[in-house]
Amino acid sequence: MEATVVPLPLPALPEGWEAENNFKAVGKITKEGATQRTIEPVGPYFLAHARRARHKRTFSEDDRIQAQERAKKVEDNDDSEISEPEDPMMLQRDAKDWKSQDHYKVLGLSKYRYKATEEQIKRAHRKKVLKHHPDKKAAAGRADDDNFFKCIQKATEVLLDPTKRRQFDSVDEEADVEPPTKKQLANGKFYKLWGAVFKSEARFSKKRGVVEDVENFYNFWYNFDSWRTFEYLDEDVPDDNENRDQKRHMERKNANARKKKKAEDNARLRKLLDDCSAGDERIKRFRQEASAAKNKKRLEREAAEKQAAEDARLKKEAEAKAAKEAEEKAKSDRDAAKKAKEAAKNAVKKNKRVLRGSVKDANYFASGDASAATIDAVLGDVELVQAKIDPDEIAALAAKLNGLTVADEIKSVWKGEVERLVAAGKLKEGEAKSLAA
Amino acid sequence: MSDNGSKAGPEPSERTAIGITFGNSNSSIAYLVDDKAEVIANEDGDRQIPTILSYVDGDEYYGQQAKNFLVRNPKNTVAYFRDFLGKEFKSIDPTHNHASAHPQESGETVSFTLKDKEGEEAEPSTLPVSEIATRYLRRLVGSASEYLGKKVTSAVITVPTNFNEKQKAALVAAAAAADLEVLQVISDPVAAVLAYDARPEAKIEDKIVVVADLGGTRSDVAVVASRGGMYTILATVHDYEFAGVALDKVLMDHFAKEFMKKNSGASDPRENAKSLAKLRLEAEATKRALSLGTNASFSVESLADGIDFASTINRLRYETIARTVFEGINRLVDSALKKAGLDVLDVDEVVLSGGTSHTPRIAANFGYIFPQNTRILAPSTEVTAINPSELGARGAALQASLIQDYEAEDINQSTHAAVTTVPHVTNAIGVISVNEAGEEVFVPVVPPETAVPARRTVHVSAPNGGDVLVKVVEGNTHIKVTKPEPKVKENGDSKAAKVEDADDSDEDDSDFSDDDEEEEEKREKVWKIGSTLAEAAVKGVKKNGKVEVSITVNSDLSVLVTAREVGGKGGVRGTLSSA
Numbered sequence A: 001m002e003a004t005v006v007p008l009p010l011p012a013l014p015e016g017w018e019a020e021n022n023f024k025a026v027g028k029i030t031k032e033g034a035t036q037r038t039i040e041p042v043g044p045y046f047l048a049h050a051r052r053a054r055h056k057r058t059f060s061e062d063d064r065i066q067a068q069e070r071a072k073k074v075e076d077n078d079d080s081e082i083s084e085p086e087d088p089m090m091l092q093r094d095a096k097d098w099k100s101q102d103h104y105k106v107l108g109l110s111k112y113r114y115k116a117t118e119e120q121i122k123r124a125h126r127k128k129v130l131k132h133h134p135d136k137k138a139a140a141g142r143a144d145d146d147n148f149f150k151c152i153q154k155a156t157e158v159l160l161d162p163t164k165r166r167q168f169d170s171v172d173e174e175a176d177v178e179p180p181t182k183k184q185l186a187n188g189k190f191y192k193l194w195g196a197v198f199k200s201e202a203r204f205s206k207k208r209g210v211v212e213d214v215e216n217f218y219n220f221w222y223n224f225d226s227w228r229t230f231e232y233l234d235e236d237v238p239d240d241n242e243n244r245d246q247k248r249h250m251e252r253k254n255a256n257a258r259k260k261k262k263a264e265d266n267a268r269l270r271k272l273l274d275d276c277s278a279g280d281e282r283i284k285r286f287r288q289e290a291s292a293a294k295n296k297k298r299l300e301r302e303a304a305e306k307q308a309a310e311d312a313r314l315k316k317e318a319e320a321k322a323a324k325e326a327e328e329k330a331k332s333d334r335d336a337a338k339k340a341k342e343a344a345k346n347a348v349k350k351n352k353r354v355l356r357g358s359v360k361d362a363n364y365f366a367s368g369d370a371s372a373a374t375i376d377a378v379l380g381d382v383e384l385v386q387a388k389i390d391p392d393e394i395a396a397l398a399a400k401l402n403g404l405t406v407a408d409e410i411k412s413v414w415k416g417e418v419e420r421l422v423a424a425g426k427l428k429e430g431e432a433k434s435l436a437a
Numbered sequence B: 001m002s003d004n005g006s007k008a009g010p011e012p013s014e015r016t017a018i019g020i021t022f023g024n025s026n027s028s029i030a031y032l033v034d035d036k037a038e039v040i041a042n043e044d045g046d047r048q049i050p051t052i053l054s055y056v057d058g059d060e061y062y063g064q065q066a067k068n069f070l071v072r073n074p075k076n077t078v079a080y081f082r083d084f085l086g087k088e089f090k091s092i093d094p095t096h097n098h099a100s101a102h103p104q105e106s107g108e109t110v111s112f113t114l115k116d117k118e119g120e121e122a123e124p125s126t127l128p129v130s131e132i133a134t135r136y137l138r139r140l141v142g143s144a145s146e147y148l149g150k151k152v153t154s155a156v157i158t159v160p161t162n163f164n165e166k167q168k169a170a171l172v173a174a175a176a177a178a179d180l181e182v183l184q185v186i187s188d189p190v191a192a193v194l195a196y197d198a199r200p201e202a203k204i205e206d207k208i209v210v211v212a213d214l215g216g217t218r219s220d221v222a223v224v225a226s227r228g229g230m231y232t233i234l235a236t237v238h239d240y241e242f243a244g245v246a247l248d249k250v251l252m253d254h255f256a257k258e259f260m261k262k263n264s265g266a267s268d269p270r271e272n273a274k275s276l277a278k279l280r281l282e283a284e285a286t287k288r289a290l291s292l293g294t295n296a297s298f299s300v301e302s303l304a305d306g307i308d309f310a311s312t313i314n315r316l317r318y319e320t321i322a323r324t325v326f327e328g329i330n331r332l333v334d335s336a337l338k339k340a341g342l343d344v345l346d347v348d349e350v351v352l353s354g355g356t357s358h359t360p361r362i363a364a365n366f367g368y369i370f371p372q373n374t375r376i377l378a379p380s381t382e383v384t385a386i387n388p389s390e391l392g393a394r395g396a397a398l399q400a401s402l403i404q405d406y407e408a409e410d411i412n413q414s415t416h417a418a419v420t421t422v423p424h425v426t427n428a429i430g431v432i433s434v435n436e437a438g439e440e441v442f443v444p445v446v447p448p449e450t451a452v453p454a455r456r457t458v459h460v461s462a463p464n465g466g467d468v469l470v471k472v473v474e475g476n477t478h479i480k481v482t483k484p485e486p487k488v489k490e491n492g493d494s495k496a497a498k499v500e501d502a503d504d505s506d507e508d509d510s511d512f513s514d515d516d517e518e519e520e521e522k523r524e525k526v527w528k529i530g531s532t533l534a535e536a537a538v539k540g541v542k543k544n545g546k547v548e549v550s551i552t553v554n555s556d557l558s559v560l561v562t563a564r565e566v567g568g569k570g571g572v573r574g575t576l577s578s579a
């Protein structure tokens, strides 16, 4: 054969890989890693093989026999698995009663039943045919003896047709395993006894494989999806066209009977499960664990609720406190503002008194007794200036005037102030001239 | 051969050798012309020659002519006798002989009673099945000799895989009595595979082939490991229900019912032997016509009660009424694979052989069973397919030409179990490569079920050059099943598809239904890396170089590994001793 090309690259040699002659033997192929089989002595490549093999060595007769025995058998003609004694009563059966016949028993497959493979059924059939074919009976001088042969044919017809076989398997009571009695269970072996029951029930499963763990086990079985049907137990429906009404009646009756049997079967299975789970230690433990888990959940939930309530309460309190504080602060702010305002007002009053006092101290800037008109004019101008300036300026002015007694000094302060105000545009030129002169 | 007694076979140089399929329903003869196997037509122009003999007024008829006598002369016509060779009466199935001469017990063997001599008062003869076989083979070989213009002396004959040594010996003896040397008896499925592999365009490669040999009274399926041009049968299934006659019966029932419906009061043609024989012959003809056309007619003169009957049937209707048989055939393939411990994904080729394999539905069904890249070799699926009825004879002719120059004793020695029984490796042996994702992957070099001694060579790329590691490991496959994401997703975050390993150990008894699995799973074959056998370093490989790795498993299971740069000098060489 030509070399095949592999596009995927070889790995790089790992760092530090070291071996004598660059080769490391690690494992070997064991005897178990090979099967003795027979190559077909056919074709040009076999001829080449034979040439090689034969030139290398000659085999002793002993070797030859051994080789023959070693070869793994592909053809398996061993029918021993389907040999069971034939019940003489069964051989007398009338093929017309095929509905009540045990098809597996007829073929010698009683042990296997629903487990019998298609190949087993065929082999069993063949074996029975070889034995019971009417032509063979005829050869043995027993003409017309084909009754049991017909039973065989019927059994095979049913068992090789997947639909018919299911219908038969559905009602094959021989394959049922009765649930264990209390007495049987008293000896322990709970799982073994019930296990056999469910293994047999599992033959009706639409799904393959049955679950092992407890929870899924019961889930699986309580939701069991069964293909079991009860057509097989139908009463015969008349075949002729004359009896149409009767036919329809029978069909309806059969349909109802099937439905009823299916419901009964479901109920049966449910009861089986109830009975089994009632005694199942694992389920008890499971229930306890489940209820412990449930309790734990409840406690956790309650604690969480309590915590939440506490949190809410604290939050509410904090909020109330904050609101109160805010309110108090606002109030005190308001009071302080009021006080400040009053203080300012008082200060202004006081400062105004200083201003008015200053001009009085300066004798209204007159030499000798001041006339009423002069006093009036000066006080009027003081009023005017006061009206033009804000409390801070009043305070500043008062501060400058405070303590001054000399008329000229007082006058120069006022003069300065008036000039400042004129410059700031707050007073017009010529206004308050009694103070600025 | 050693036990055919009386006289020695011809000298190799004196031989004219042909290939024969000696079927229970039909036989064929083939010869090699310019290295190409040709199936020979007999004097009636038939290449599928019914395995039937008939005697009328002392005259012997064979093939199609004899088959036609099943209607008028059933008692002196013998059919379906091949499977009785070398068997005792108690272990034969006489079902198919009901409409012709019946088999009887006679001592250790089976015989038929026929009036084979002329004259009213001539006594009927009781002929053992071996004598029937001899007479038939004589006619068959006579036709071949006539066609070739020289006397045929020798043949390779094909038989089913479950023919035991006693049956083979009986066949060889019957042939010898017909003056025919049997060079070798080979098995039907292997002859079919050889017929395909001998085509000039065929490449010898390691592959798993399923041969479905679907005949008249039986269907045989074989799973064959084809390794470097050598064939090992891994499993076989034999069935006697789902074959050609079952399809005939479907059509017989169909037309019998239609006949009775159209002619009220007419009797059931299946109740009368002669009507039944006519019904059977025409049903088979109609069935064959349905393999080619989508419509076929059915017409019988005086079918029953002197009433002529003509009708038609289309292919769709036929496929519907014959569904049970087709499904049965599907299951045979299934169970053969199961017995071999293989999956449909392991199969590279399906060879359809035998007359019933002409049926388009059967090939189409296989197309559904197997993955897309499995070649289904049938006339309706592959234009270059070889006529399924001719595969056996062609394979036999090829084998005959390969061995006709050897002494009989030489052939005996070479085909003995001492030569043919050898260890086959269970696991694949291969090397480690690195895929695009930087992961180590197994690259098979010697596939599983390869007979040893065996040598395989691969060229593995080393794009970066430098020092590379050749790691020789065992490997095996498993089937990875990827389930599609279920439709309803929890909390929206789509998870990666769930991956599960197919459970090989699933010896579950309750495997009644897998047709309920509605979701489409993705199944793929993946290689698993097994235990390490050896490591070797190839140093200083050029950039974009290639490394040649050669693995030889010797007959004692010791392993020789060589590795070197392609085109380079030297290289590494090491041996693993056998355990």
Ligand SMILES: Nc1ncnc2c1ncn2[C@@H]1O[C@H](COP(=O)(O)OP(=O)(O)O)[C@@H](O)[C@H]1O
Binding pocket: B022, B023, B024, B025, B026, B027, B048, B214, B215, B216, B217, B218, B243, B244, B245, B284, B287, B288, B289, B291, B353, B354, B355, B356, B357, B358, B359, B389
């Ligand atoms: N073209 C065809 N289409 C369908 N069936 C066919 C065709 N040709 C032959 N057959 C059927 O194939 C069967 C014979 O197959 P063959 O391989 O010759 O049988 P056997 O192996 O039993 O000798 C018969 O049932 C025959 O009707």
